[in-house]
Amino acid sequence: MSATIIDGKKISSDIKAELAEEVAELKKTGIEPGLTVVLVGDDPASHVYVKNKEKACELIGIRSVKHQLPADTGQEELLALVDDLNNDDKVDGILVQLPLPEQIDEHAVLLAIDPEKDVDGFHPLNVGKLMIGESVFESCTPSGVIELLKRYDIEISGAHAVVVGRSNIVGKPAAMLLLHNNATVEICHSRTKDLAAETRRADILIAAIGRPKFITADMVKPGAAVIDVGMNRTDEGLCGDVDFEAVKEVASAITPVPGGVGPMTIAILMRNTVAAAKARAAGKK
Numbered sequence: 001m002s003a004t005i006i007d008g009k010k011i012s013s014d015i016k017a018e019l020a021e022e023v024a025e026l027k028k029t030g031i032e033p034g035l036t037v038v039l040v041g042d043d044p045a046s047h048v049y050v051k052n053k054e055k056a057c058e059l060i061g062i063r064s065v066k067h068q069l070p071a072d073t074g075q076e077e078l079l080a081l082v083d084d085l086n087n088d089d090k091v092d093g094i095l096v097q098l099p100l101p102e103q104i105d106e107h108a109v110l111l112a113i114d115p116e117k118d119v120d121g122f123h124p125l126n127v128g129k130l131m132i133g134e135s136v137f138e139s140c141t142p143s144g145v146i147e148l149l150k151r152y153d154i155e156i157s158g159a160h161a162v163v164v165g166r167s168n169i170v171g172k173p174a175a176m177l178l179l180h181n182n183a184t185v186e187i188c189h190s191r192t193k194d195l196a197a198e199t200r201r202a203d204i205l206i207a208a209i210g211r212p213k214f215i216t217a218d219m220v221k222p223g224a225a226v227i228d229v230g231m232n233r234t235d236e237g238l239c240g241d242v243d244f245e246a247v248k249e250v251a252s253a254i255t256p257v258p259g260g261v262g263p264m265t266i267a268i269l270m271r272n273t274v275a276a277a278k279a280r281a282a283g284k285k
């Protein structure tokens with residue numbers, strides 16, 4: 001039997017529609033959430049991501065401002081802009097689009113963002129809050145993964161979850177969120193011995209590797225839910241870390257690429273921006 005195809009596009013639209021209603025209510029109380037995106041240089045993929053974020057803001061009613069800086073922008077100049085945005089009362093969320101040009105220290109920039117405006121959830125303070133289960137801003141992609149599981153009624157509590165990948169932006173936070181939702185969590189990486197034996201134990205398998213079609217059908221337990229975070233550009237177009245066509249015949253539920261986890265990242269970013277606006281407004285009372 002073929003797996004249920006998890007429709008990330010639809011869930012993302014649902015979340016955005018829910019947020020649009022919430023924002024309309026907030027505006028009646030004088031709160032207008034605002035997101036400022038900083039884009040440095042001319043990376044084509046980054047331009048597409050930023051455009052999509054602007055579109056989502058417009059749909060929901062979030063005020064969006066873009067700062068477009070040239071590729072040769074210096075670190076001090078970018079840090080000065082971040083400082084201005086930190087002190088600008090109209091700005092609820094600050095997002096510095098990554099990657100940054102090589103003359104800029106990414107870590108220093110992320111560290112400079114006011115944690116209360118860090119809607120990407122990358123600041124070490126927010127990473128720490130995620131660890132202790134006190135997140136205001138959960139990192140967007142991992143939080144999107146959890147949302148997909150929940151909205152498809154996939155039982156996380158008690159499930160054996162295997163996360164392949166241990167990056168700071170996907171693998172580790174995804175594992176932590178699964179743990180907070182009472183899964184028994186295993187994290188695998190490039191040094192894992194006999195990866196297939198580990199992935200075959202997963203009731204929930206999260207692939208965040210960055211290698212096209214790396215997870216094959218023989219690595220998946222029959223009936224598992226498979227969430228593919230991978231976004232790999234190949235000659236045949238965009239493809240995930242999972243061999244979708246073969247794995248969908250084994251799994252009970254699976255995300256496609258594109259149209260699975262990808263659209264969720266922006267929806268959660270929007271949710272974080274609204275949360276930032278509400279938290280800041282509550283702090284002023």
Ligand code: NDP
Nearest residue numbers: 141165166167170189190208209210229230231261262265
């Ligand atoms: P990283 O390159 O930072 O991490 C990849 C992880 O995969 C590492 O932990 C690495 O292990 C592990 N890995 C690599 N090769 C193997 C292997 N042969 N066996 C087991 N583990 C392996 O990638 P990211 O976490 O940033 O991204 C992962 C994927 O998710 C990419 O395709 C990226 O494009 C996509 N992505 C998608 C997003 C979305 O919105 N949908 C958002 C962010 C990322 P080790 O640590 O040992 O090197």
